[in-house]
Amino acid sequence: MKIYDTGDVRLHYRADGPRDGAPVVFANSLGTDMRLWDPILPLLPEGLRIIRYDKRGHGLSSCPPAPYSMGALITDVERLLDFLEVRQCVFVGLSIGGMIAQGLATKRLDLIRAMVLSNTAAKIGNPDMWSERIAAVEAGGVESLADAVMERWFSPGFRARPELELWRNMLVRGEDAGYAGCSAAISGTDFYTPTAALRLPVLGIAGSDDGSTPPDLVRETVELIPASKFHLIRKAGHLPCVEQPEEYARVLTDFLKGVGHV
Ligand SMILES: O=C(O)CC1=CCC(=O)O1
Secondary structure, X not given: OEEEEOOOOEEEEEEEOOOOOOEEEEEOOOOOOHHHHOOOHHHOOOOOEEEEEOOOOOOOOOOOOOOOOHHHHHHHHHHHHHHOOOOOEEEEEEOHHHHHHHHHHHHOHHHEEEEEEEOOOOOOOOHHHXXXXXXXXXXXXXXXXXXXXXXXXXXXXXXXXXXXXXHHHHHHOOOHHHHHHHHHHHHOOOOHHHHHOOOOOEEEEEEXXXXXXXXXXXXHHHOOOOOOEEEEEOOOOOOHHHHOHHHHXXXXXXXXXXXXXX
């Protein structure tokens, strides 16, 4: 188990693969930890340096009191990547992880040579929606939201499968303060202008049944960046790396090849 103390927070992370391998960094979504990527990692080419981490308030990382700012979430991973001496990675961010990707690329383009914006947008929801969600977590914990979250995370077909319980467990066993803290960070974020100024290779990935960041919203953000690519995964909700891992890994691998990372 690896832990890095940024000075503000202790981040749980993993770095797998050869130290001199081409780096691919994964940032996961609200209410998930780094196990989100488990279904696709065995399907990626060998020789990559795969870096995953639990953002603050999630997984095994420490949980400062809510609220968090998007700037703090970006600084956390910036410090981690500097510590690991990562440069020119492909950064794969899903949902809030994709917001972190946009912010990090804006701040430190030396760290990122290409990025995957998966099930994300420059702006997700609106402040009223996030205030309601934070109030619900404060009143009844993440458990009180869990059934509604499952409907956004997964397509109807997946929700009928026994694995649903495992992913629900990941959500409800997480820290309420971590969920509320990151919700506040999303609420305060609108990256429309900085993301439109980005110039790097970008792949957008959307899920046909995504109840949080529907395909048109993902496409709108990705198309802010010239020459970006977009891929729609059918029969998948907000977490297509879980529902359709083969397709997700294939599209990601093709992108890595296209940018010369493998
Ligand atoms: O709506 C959800 O619960 C999913 C989600 C929104 C932002 C994020 O990171 O996950």
